[in-house]
Each structure stands twice: as C-alpha cells, then as structure tokens.
Amino acid sequence: MSETNSKRGKIASLACIQCRKRRCRCDGGQPACAQCQRRGQEGNCVYSATGDRRKRSQKVFDEAMERMARLEETLREIAKGTEASSYLVEHLQNDHTFLESLLRGPQRSEITNNSSQGDTAEIELESKSLTVDAEGKIHFYGDTSNVLRIRQQTTSKAVPPAVSSLTVEAVQIMNPHIDPVIAELLELYFCWQHSYYNIFDKKLFLRDMNTEGSFCSKFLLNALLSHAAHLSDRPELRLEAGDPSTAGHYFYNEALRLLDDELENRSLTTVQGLLLLASKEAGVGKSSIGWVHSGMAFRMAVDLGLHLDSAKLKESGLVSEEEIAVRNATFWGCYLFDQGWSAYLGRPSVIRIHDVGLALPQYHSEPSTKWVPFCPHTDIPVIPINFYPENTLVAILKLYLILETVMTKLDAFRGKKTTTSKNRMRQDYKEFLQSSYEQLRLWERNLPAYLRDTPSMTHPALLMIHTMYHATLIFLFRPFLKVSANSHWPTNSVPNPVQRCQTSARKILELMRKYKDLYRLRRILNLATYVTSTASTVFLALAAIQKNSGSHEPSQESELASCLEFLSDVSVSWFEAIAVHDELEAQISSFHEREQTAEEENRNETSYEALSTFWIPNFDEFLVEFDEGEDWSMFA
Known part of the structure; x- marks a missing residue:
C-alpha cells in the first residue's frame, strides 16, 4: 500500500458517520470534525464506537491477559474443594463486587481535569511542590526546578497511585499454600529485622504480596528474601552449601535483574527494595555498591516527595490514608539508613533534617503487642514479650x-x-x-x-x-x-x-x-x-x-x-x-x-x-x- 493510501486508511478509521456516508476525508476532530463544521452540521457529527478499526493498545491487551490469568487462578482455587475454596465461593455468592475486585487487581482511576486543578495535580507546601504525574506517581520539584513546568505542558491527565482493594483474608484465600521456605524467610525478616528498620507496613505488604497490589512488588520481595536468607540455616538458600556468605544469592540476582525496570517505573517499593539490597550488601562486605544503592533510594525518596507532608494530597483524593502511612514509614526508614551509612563510612549524609517537611513522630499512648522470637531448629525458649x-x-x-x-x-x-x-x-x-x-x-x-x-x-x-x-x-x-x-x-x-x-x-x-x-x-x-x-x-x-x-x-x-x-x-x-x-x-x-x-x-x-x-x-x-x-x- 502506498504512503498516501496508508495515511488515508488511518484517517478513515477515525472518520465520523457523516464523513463515512459522504466518503470524504475526516480529521477526527472533537467535538465536531472540520468537514461537519464547514457544513454547519456540528450537531450531527458523531463517531461510531464499532467503526474504529484501530488496534487496541498494548495496555488494553495486558489488562485483558491479567484478567484472564486471575480468572484462571480463581477457578483453580475453587476446583481444589478445600475449606479456603468454599470460603471463596461464599464470597462470590454474597458479594457481587468481589469477583470484579479479584479480576481487576490494582487500578488507576482517572481524575477529571478542571480549571482549578490544571494539567497536573499540584500541592504547594511552603514554596515546595508535590506533583502527581500522568501515571499517578508523586514527585517533588523545588523552587529552582524547571522540570515541573515542562511536565505541566506535556501532561494531560493525573491519576492516583494504585491501591489494592483486597483484604488480608482475600490474599490468604488466593494463596493458601505459600511455599514453606518463603514463609520461613518472611517470618525471620519480620521477627528480627523489621522491628528496628520498619520501612513499610507489614500487613499491607502481605496483603498485596500475591495480588500484585501497589505495596508489594517482585523486586521488593526478592530484595527482602535475599536479606532474610542470611538469617536462615537452610543450605539450599546458598550458592555454596557450606558458605553462609552466599545465602540469598538467587534472590539477590533476581532483584538486580529487575532493578532496571524498577528505576524506569520507580515507586515506594523501589525505594524499600533498594534499602534492603544496600543493607544486605553492607553485611557481606560490598559497601561500595551498597553505598550506591542506598544513595539511589535516598534520591528517589526525594524525587517522590516522601520528605514532604502529603496531607493535602489526601484531602484532594489523590492518595489514600494507607499510602500516606507507607510514604511516611518509607521516608523515615530512608532517614535511618542514611544516618547509619553516614556513620558507617564516615561520609556526609544525603538527607538533612532541616530539609524535611514531615512532622517528626512523637511518643504517644500505645498498646503493647506480643512479640515472640522465631528461632526455627533451635532450643531457644519461645516466650512472648510486650513490644511497642x-x-x-x-x-x-x-x-x-x-x-x-x-x-x-x-x-x-x-x-x-x-x-x-x-x-x-x-x-x-x-x-x-x-x-x-x-x-x-x-x-x-x-x-x-x-x-x-x-x-x-x-x-x-x-x-x-x-x-x-x-x-x-x-x-x-x-x-x-x-x-x-x-x-x-x-x-x-x-x-x-x-x-x-x-x-x-x-x-x-x-x-x-x-x-x-x-x-x-x-x-x-x-x-x-x-x-x-x-x-x-x-x-x-x-x-x-x-x-x-x-x-x-x-x-x-x-x-x-x-x-x-x-x-x-x-x-x-x-x-x-x-x-x-x-x-x-x-x-x-x-x-x-x-x-x-x-x-x-x-x-x-x-x-x-x-x-x-x-x-x-x-x-x-x-x-x-x-x-x-x-x-x-x-x-x-
């Protein structure tokens, strides 16, 4: 097909009904094309949804494949005939929105443009800007930056970050038989590491771990497991069975493989995963690369505006209460790691408290939780103690x-x-x-x-x-x-x-x-x-x-x-x-x-x-x- 015919075909696929009848060129203009405007028939200029012969985007195709995969997984769970599958059937029968939530997964709802909001959702905080881009990601640009203004000219719509709507119980239903080795590593991490370096919400992480929610990712999970493997005595987790320093090798390499894509689509879990990678690297004598990965996390945290108060974003409906809590936890985790690295290597820290717009958490009346030491294959007494x-x-x-x-x-x-x-x-x-x-x-x-x-x-x-x-x-x-x-x-x-x-x-x-x-x-x-x-x-x-x-x-x-x-x-x-x-x-x-x-x-x-x-x-x-x-x- 010649270049002219090819172009004509592309234009015809967008033509309104009136131009199709007249077999004339249509520019696909909205709300009325140029031909209908010239003839004074703006009111009759309509487009047929079925007449659009353009190929569907890759995004639409990927979403359809994801829905199909989720449906197949749901059917497999039901076919098992277990107590969990019975519970799943009951949910499907009693809650008509439950199936759609399973099939839909994390979604990004579009925010309608209006004159007060502009092309991007922007919140001014003490001459500093938190901005939500077209992909729903929050960024920070200071007073001297021109990036914000450039992006405002090229961005058409803003969307809030994806938040999974599934409950913790739903995740347990979707994956009632987690791999025992993975389960042990998770338990080791949350028992011994998470109580000091609390960089994300444990419940939200576990909720989204098997549902592709926004608070867990493959990168973060592999980084966590590569870290937790050092706490395990399982030889199968090591590259060399007799060498504990090689623990978590497979998880670590997988996290590195995923890192490039994470940097292109950075998010809270990218920051969290980088912190854990850097911590692991410090522990095994790879301080140089650990310093680099931790620095990437700190700079990314600033890019995402984690150091600023995002309460106004919540008031505008751009972020949920859950995400604000995770943003704050991630930032303070970055601060702790940054000061730790600064002391460890005797180098200046990246994050200085005078640059932080978040209120420092204060002591408050907090009910205790029960902490129990998780020590598999040992004789250490399992005695619950109060923890705050x-x-x-x-x-x-x-x-x-x-x-x-x-x-x-x-x-x-x-x-x-x-x-x-x-x-x-x-x-x-x-x-x-x-x-x-x-x-x-x-x-x-x-x-x-x-x-x-x-x-x-x-x-x-x-x-x-x-x-x-x-x-x-x-x-x-x-x-x-x-x-x-x-x-x-x-x-x-x-x-x-x-x-x-x-x-x-x-x-x-x-x-x-x-x-x-x-x-x-x-x-x-x-x-x-x-x-x-x-x-x-x-x-x-x-x-x-x-x-x-x-x-x-x-x-x-x-x-x-x-x-x-x-x-x-x-x-x-x-x-x-x-x-x-x-x-x-x-x-x-x-x-x-x-x-x-x-x-x-x-x-x-x-x-x-x-x-x-x-x-x-x-x-x-x-x-x-x-x-x-x-x-x-x-x-x-």
Missing part, C-alpha cells in the same frame, strides 16, 4: 537526629583544622561537646519506662537501640581521648572522655552479651558489627594510652577478646564481621609485638601510631591532634 513498635521507632528516630548532628559537626571540625585558630576551635568543641552530651542524656531521660535500659528489657530492637546510644556517646567523646589522657580534664560539666568512652564501650559489650544469652547472635542486625567494632577502638586506644603512661589494666585484654567473640558469632550471618574480626585480631597482635619489642629494648614507646592504621568505619582519624601541654583551662 511505634514508640520504638520514635526512640530510634530521636536518637538518629542527634547522631546526624554529631556526625555533621565532626565533619565540620575536620575541615576547620587548617582554617580556624586553636582557641576558636577549642571554644567550638566545648559548646558542641556540652550541647550534644546534654541532648543524649535528655534522649535517655525522656524514654518511656518500657523502652529504658533495665534488667527487664529483652526485646532485640531495644537492645540494639541502646548499643547505638552508647556508640554515639563514643563518637562524641573519642576525639578527646588523647587530651584527657595526657592531662587533667579541666571541666565538670561533661564527663572525662576516657571514663565516658570506657563506660559506653563496656556497656555495648554488656548489651551484646545479653542479646547472645537470650537469642544468640545468629539473627542479629548487621548493625552489631559496627557497634562492636566501635567499642573495640576504645579498648585499643585505652590499651595504648595505659601502656604509654606505664600502667596496665588486664580487663582491656578480656574486653578485646569479647569483641572478637561477638564478631565471630555475627560473621555467620553477616560476612563483613569476619573482615573486622581479622583486622582487629591483627591489630591486637601488632600491639603486643610492639609492646614486647619495647620491653626487650628497655624503652617506653608511644603506641598511638599502631592505632592510626586500624580499620575504623566511621572516620579515619579519631584522635584529634593537639599539642601536648596545651592550655585547656578555658574549657572549664
């Missing part, structure tokens, strides 16, 4: 806000060492140390009674919160170790850094021992590697300081031995711990060799140099260099 998930998250967030301040200030002080006078720097340090210490003490005093460090505190998340609290105290005081060790600490407004660091390091070991005695360390957060290595830096430093002063405290050796013990236990789940273990062991051996050499040569050798090469995950030089004999009297 929402207030636990509030406590973690408030602690990490202080951590952000501490890390930001430490970075700033490093940069000032060559540009600021020593007197000015000492004064700045004084103010920083006093204010940060008071904030940390206030955090501890304001904890609800059931979140405090008491003998009855046994929930894993609470144990880890308090290890991180003491790690933050170490970050704060560790730069003063050399100063306070070489001279009298001249102020009573804050504790002596040597004593404070030693107390916190010992407290970390005490909490780790308690965790091990209760549950073992097989399924602990990979955060355990970091807090243990942080404690070990204190014990190494104190050993060197004591050696330099001619004193000796035998407890340092037993405490370093405990650090090695815990790192060895954690390494079964998180392989990165073995690298830290080996490096710490090498540093201890090196220290003893230096000590022996100095004794043989009958001299008193400074051992600070041995510390400078120690692998420290938060920042490289933790002993701030001050000239010995400096006047710190003004610090009082």
